[in-house]
Amino acid sequence: MDFIKNSTSIIREHAIKLMNEYGLEDWTFQFCNGKQLHGKANLTSKIISISRIHAIYEQNFNAINDTILHEISHAIDFKNRGYSNHDKHWKQIAREVGCVPSSRGYGKSTVPFTKKQMSKYIGICPNCNKNYYRNRRLKVACRNCCNNFNNGKFSKRFILIYKPNEDYIQL
Numbered sequence: 001m002d003f004i005k006n007s008t009s010i011i012r013e014h015a016i017k018l019m020n021e022y023g024l025e026d027w028t029f030q031f032c033n034g035k036q037l038h039g040k041a042n043l044t045s046k047i048i049s050i051s052r053i054h055a056i057y058e059q060n061f062n063a064i065n066d067t068i069l070h071e072i073s074h075a076i077d078f079k080n081r082g083y084s085n086h087d088k089h090w091k092q093i094a095r096e097v098g099c100v101p102s103s104r105g106y107g108k109s110t111v112p113f114t115k116k117q118m119s120k121y122i123g124i125c126p127n128c129n130k131n132y133y134r135n136r137r138l139k140v141a142c143r144n145c146c147n148n149f150n151n152g153k154f155s156k157r158f159i160l161i162y163k164p165n166e167d168y169i170q171l
Helices: 008-021 052-057 061-081 088-097 143-149
Strands: 028-032 039-042 047-051 121-124 131-134 161-164
Touching (some): 008 061, 028 052, 052 061
Antiparallel strands (some): 121 161
């Protein structure tokens, strides 16, 4: 597999520069271990985090930059209103800072690993055998079966049974 690993120190410097540029000098930047998310803004702790996997393995720097700007948009929105979500106010801020105003972000990721490869566990529905890829073994039920056979309500009959994922790649 041919891919270039990005430098986390360069990404950190870039993120801090952007945060300062948008008046977030009192905010902190850090990398997180998220595998399913690209970034997050902890609005009460004033921390902007980017997934270490996304930062290191994303082959399109514009996507990393967009993720940073996306989280900065949440921080600015929180400073202005005391909360933030992906509504029209946040989308306006996102456009102003130059990121794609979407909860899905920049588009298709070029991280060279699939969700299946990055998930430690496979949760299997005991009823329909649908696979759910997870990194934690949460006590959750199959959404499809709860919807189809229990009026959309949780049922113990459909709690996922977990097994280790043999395709898991330790990153």
